[in-house]
Amino acid sequence: MRADRLLSLLLFLQSRGKVTAAQVAEELGISIATARRDLEALSTAGVPIYVQPGRGGGWQLVGGSRTNLTGLSGHEARALFWMLGTAGLSGPGTRVATRKLIHALPESLRAEAETLATTTHYDHTSWGEVRVPDPRSSGDHMSSGDSVPDQRQDEDERDHLEALRSALIQHRSVHLRYTRGNGSTSVREVRPLGLVAKVGRWYLVARGEATRDEEVRTYRVDRIDTAVLAEEAPGTDAEEFDLVAYWNEHIQQIEEFRSSVAGIIRAPEWTRPILENHFGRYMTVTSNGSGVASDGSEDTAPEGHFIAEVRANLIVALAEQLAGWGNQIEVLEPPELRRELGRIGAELSALYGGRDL
Numbered sequence: 001m002r003a004d005r006l007l008s009l010l011l012f013l014q015s016r017g018k019v020t021a022a023q024v025a026e027e028l029g030i031s032i033a034t035a036r037r038d039l040e041a042l043s044t045a046g047v048p049i050y051v052q053p054g055r056g057g058g059w060q061l062v063g064g065s066r067t068n069l070t071g072l073s074g075h076e077a078r079a080l081f082w083m084l085g086t087a088g089l090s091g092p093g094t095r096v097a098t099r100k101l102i103h104a105l106p107e108s109l110r111a112e113a114e115t116l117a118t119t120t121h122y123d124h125t126s127w128g129e130v131r132v133p134d135p136r137s138s139g140d141h142m143s144s145g146d147s148v149p150d151q152r153q154d155e156d157e158r159d160h161l162e163a164l165r166s167a168l169i170q171h172r173s174v175h176l177r178y179t180r181g182n183g184s185t186s187v188r189e190v191r192p193l194g195l196v197a198k199v200g201r202w203y204l205v206a207r208g209e210a211t212r213d214e215e216v217r218t219y220r221v222d223r224i225d226t227a228v229l230a231e232e233a234p235g236t237d238a239e240e241f242d243l244v245a246y247w248n249e250h251i252q253q254i255e256e257f258r259s260s261v262a263g264i265i266r267a268p269e270w271t272r273p274i275l276e277n278h279f280g281r282y283m284t285v286t287s288n289g290s291g292v293a294s295d296g297s298e299d300t301a302p303e304g305h306f307i308a309e310v311r312a313n314l315i316v317a318l319a320e321q322l323a324g325w326g327n328q329i330e331v332l333e334p335p336e337l338r339r340e341l342g343r344i345g346a347e348l349s350a351l352y353g354g355r356d357l
Helices: 003-016 021-028 032-045 074-086 092-104 107-118 155-170 236-240 243-258 269-282 315-323 335-352
Strands: 049-052 058-061 120-123 172-179 185-198 201-208 216-220 224-232 261-268 283-287 305-312 330-333
Touching (some): 003 021, 003 032, 021 032, 021 058, 107 120, 107 155, 155 185, 155 224, 185 243, 261 315, 269 305, 315 335, 330 335
Antiparallel strands (some): 172 224, 201 216, 261 305, 261 330, 283 305
16 A cells, blocks of 8 residues: 555544545545455554444444544554555655654654654665656556565564564664575674565665674565564664665665676567566667667667667676577677677587487
């Protein structure tokens, strides 16, 4: 659920007391089915709303209509502001509404709510994705640049997320047993700084133990084997840390690494949408047979073909992605990419050529 829609739904529930899915749909400009899913999502997450079935029934907050959220328990407040974080807070209007909700909480819960809202970041873009979320979207669907964490998380991952949320709120460090991408494991103590959702995965941003490693690192939550809360850590870390700025810089570094090698290809026009979908932002069309190239020079692409730059992190990785196209795509440069494709072709020819298959 988008953050702005979540906030609107909560405020609508507070102002009306009891509402039906049809009323929510009309108020928020969404379908009745989407309204029902949103209401059920709030309830499942632990926000205190319940449904009265039958004639005259509807959904309402526990305790009835009220102008504040003083009836929320600590668990319920956590659930609410965790949802706000995972829904992707953005825009001044959403931030203002969030501050109003925080102010409406009991004073004892405000610090926890603010911590959860500010230490959870939702990255709407996909890896290598050109397109961005459409701000005009009604909320019934997401654009191709949107992505949400997989709701089918296993029980261990949900438990680890809950432990990390508690660590952020309580300013405590965490003992992690972590499996790296290469299969090796390590045990370390870290101080959580925030949680980020991107392309169906959760990531922990944390600082190493003060006596050994102050570097900020990123960990995939689904690779955490155990997460055990340790002693209290200095409470200023997460409060002073700019999670969004760090994440944007981190993503930029990854994207630059993924696109450090370039190749120039010539391909038939029918392959263009397939290649654009595969390479995303790592493909730039420079000539398309129109007579003028993108830089203003003479277009060298023959009719029905285009010339493009494609990128990857290694020559061998780029060659492997192009080899499956056979003679449909020709690599014009660099020479080392052409040689790597020739090597792949020679290996395939040696293995399969001349055989009666």
